[in-house]
Amino acid sequence: MTEQERMHCDEVVASLLEYLDGEIDDARRALIDDHLAECRGCFSRAEFERALRDRMRSLASAPPPDSLRRRLKAIIDEF
Amino acid sequence: MEHGAFQSSLQRSRSGCDPPAPTTEDRSFFALRIGELADRLYGVALRFTRNGAAAEDLVSEAVVKAWAHLPQLEDRACFEKWIFRILANTFFSQCRHEREELLDADEDEDGFSLFDRLHQPFLLWWGNPEQELIHKLLCEDLDRALGELPDCYRAVVVSVDLLGHSYTEVAAMLGVPVGTVRSRLNRARSRLQRALWQQALAAGLVQGKSAEDNTHD
CATH class of the missing domain: 1.10.1740.10 (RNA polymerase sigma factor, region 2, helix turn helix motif)
Incomplete structure (x- = not known):
């Protein structure tokens, strides 16, 4: 890989969230993968953002109250 | 589908x-x-x-x-x-x-990063303050920070981070351009991290590095 092709830290940081969201093309993803394999600071940043996102994802689940369970059962029983 | x-x-x-x-x-x-x-x-x-x-x-x-x-x-x-x-x-x-509440978004969020506040490269081999904070955060901390977001920001964070929808899918559902979803998501995450930082300061989980941090309520 030439120096021109190599990504610098500021470019990686600018694209990191979209990279973690899977919203960048394969060529750019490969460049960021290469950078993260070599740059400890950016790698740590990526790990942090990934871990924070995993914690956020835990909010996607909450025990439904009995009233909702009863309501859903009544709805489905009527189908 | x-x-x-x-x-x-x-x-x-x-x-x-x-x-x-x-x-x-x-x-x-x-x-x-x-x-x-x-x-x-x-x-x-x-x-x-x-x-x-x-x-x-x-x-x-x-x-x-x-x-x-x-x-x-x-x-x-x-x-x-x-x-x-x-x-x-x-x-x-x-x-x-x-709809105004879902579509309206301010433009003054400045890219706050928890990582930048916490990361200390010289501690790399024997300490990791940013990962330690993540382990200390409770679900209620995350929920409070998410709840503080305006509706227009919370909608995109829930859609992308919790549901895993793509930017294109969220744009179609909201009836806005993909670029709007992207910029709103960036601002939402910045606000979310700022709220978590302020909560962590208030709870004594972290120490502020600046005068501004230490005077925040």
């Missing part, structure tokens, strides 16, 4: 070309999957609405809509993604009368 496919299935239904009625097998499948997904349906609805009663209404409405369109779902393996898209679409439709 992709958003476009969902829309076209709705159009087929409206055009009078109705799919076959659900069968007993459909009912068993549907009841089983709703039971399995109830925790997540309610959890996501709660993050969208910030209100238990409204979340129950949202889940119920989404379930009724999903049942009505179940015969149009060709691949049952896609049920989970499909019903969460219905849930999000239902929420966005409910908010249509408050």
